[in-house]
Amino acid sequence: MAELQSPSSDQHATWRPPSPTSYLLQIGFVGLGRIGYLMARNLAQHCASNKFPPLLVWNRTLEKSENLLTALGQAKIRIAKDPEQVALECDVIITNLANDAAVKSIYQLFTAALTLTPPTHDKLFIESGTTYPSLAGELHIVMTSIPHSHFITCPVFGTPPIAEKAQLLLIMSGDYSSKKLAARLLVPAIGRKIMDLGENVEKAPAFKLLGNSMLMGSLEVLSEAYTLARKSGIATDNVHDLVKEILPSPGLIIYSDRMANDRFDASNGFALEGGIKDASHVRRLMTQYHSPMPVIDTVHQHLLTTRALQEQKEQNGEATFETLDISGFIAGTRVASGLDGFDKKDT
Template sequence: MSESLLSAIRDNVPYSRPENPNSHSAPRVGFVGLGTMGYLMAQNLANHRASLPNEHSPLLIWNRTKQKSENLLDALGKDKIRIAQDPGQVALECDVIIVNLANDFVVKSIYEKFTEALRRVPPSQNKIFVETSTVSPEVYIYVVNLRLNPSLKIYPSLAGELDALVSSIPHSHLITCPVFGRPEVAAKSQLLIIMSGDYRSKKEVAYLLVPAIGRKVVDLGGNLEKALIFKLIGNSMILGSLEVLAEAYTLAQKSGIDADNVHDLVQEILPAPSIVGYSDKMAHDKFDGSVGGFSIDGGIKDASHIRRLTAEVNSPMPAIDVAHQHLLTARAIHQSKKQAGKAKFETLEWSGIVAGTRVAAGLDGLDSKKHEHTVQQD
């Protein structure tokens, strides 16, 4: 590894190098979840490990839809990839298990499978579970038997539940490790990596992930929920920006301003790559979530997590409340078109939030070519 690359890693990883890195064999690594982001992360990780001078075992992968695993194996070969039969095999055979899944329910079910396998065959060496999904950090509180016997029932946060599961296994640790970046950023190994949890585990994982899948690590301490909250704060900024863009594009279309002029303006005054990318999607109706980007279902999930968190800590976010409603409207429009056999896309990308503002303004939600433009007089 070149001195310049080593220097870059030192600058972007907030931990000292793990002690005696050559005194033991390279960790066996597994990856569970090959969605849009997970596939790219696993691909980059497998390629990077194969490029290192010391011998590394192939990345052990598992995905609910086996075809995605087979696609990655075909792309990289058996020297870089192995396919597990089930999640339990990944937990049993690997020292570091990275998870990237769609929602809280699926995440919890996978960790239950991990711990079920490890209770049968308890590990004798350290295992680190790396949770990169965007899951809920907040505690759920429900009113139970409101009429007959009013009481509160408190459910722990998912992070707490996962920690309890992992901690029940000897020598096992959990760190929360959400990432920031669109698929094109993930493809270039330029994700921003956020970490919370056990310090030594974070140190080991940081040098595994940078520069393999990401460019920088941000350490938020030992509380597992902090990284998840930080991820939601970041996503609230992105979602709020989407809502502002959607409203601006809708106002422009109602006022007779061409969408390309608005997109040019965005590039001039808001030149952040993610904002420019979403602006392009809204300007040209590029709402196909199956070719990259973030699905509307994922956007609604994150908006729901953000809103529950704001309620828990008494910190209103009215922009996110409005964005959540517009996401729901956009999804309802898309699902209606799918049922009628008229949908252009199988999956709607969350930039389709603009459908909510368009419909509220009397425009077609997903096809800007149908809009009647007001022509302003000179």
């Protein structure tokens, strides 16, 4: 059930879908990364089942758009020639991009297109990636200065397997009416629940960084425990069994398994580069609010060490994985203890 805050109260109120809109919305999706692709796929299927027009998608790498079209067909997917087409043709535009620079670039294209051809009816822009909070504030000012244009933030929590099942946790902030429309479109199409952080669009991105800091801090503890176990002669299987007993979080169990078995392939996970970006954002937020989080400083150090180790292996033609999962930052902990970073069997 989606929950949204009333604009006149800080208390959460159960949200119920409004009556259907008077016309069928054209929805667009920009950014088909590991999570974005699955979000777009599920949303396209939802649109088709509700007789909405085919989802209009754009991705920097055309192949991903073509793969989605091949998987779902022309009745569910259309490929835009550029981001500007998405901004001009769609009523609701969802972006899910890799980093702040990519977000800025795409929204600059949106702004240019809509300035040249001002919209004549309402448009809602939904940014769903993990960005620094102040960027959301900047985008809100720019987008809402365009006639009939609205902007909210909606970062998501969940791994690709969670996204696959449309079970993402959605974090929303922004204008109440816009969030209400977004909730009707996105739950249960791509997510299982909404947490509403109020009308300030910077709050949801800040909350997402807070959540990621919890995850990364937990992974640091796991990586240190696995490394100490290895040095003291305790089997990794025993450690993983203990994690399942005393830390029975599905996410932690998945990452524990990856650390225990050196399964550092990010094709179905969270890439190391994303972890570095998020840890950097959290550290910046810590500085802004004078709120130390020493574990994140350590996480950041181990992420950078792991990236350096991976780059060295790539240069030597020894890299095992094309893209390293964030769980691979256990390599930084191992190296600090005098062990091989990527081989748990090394003694």
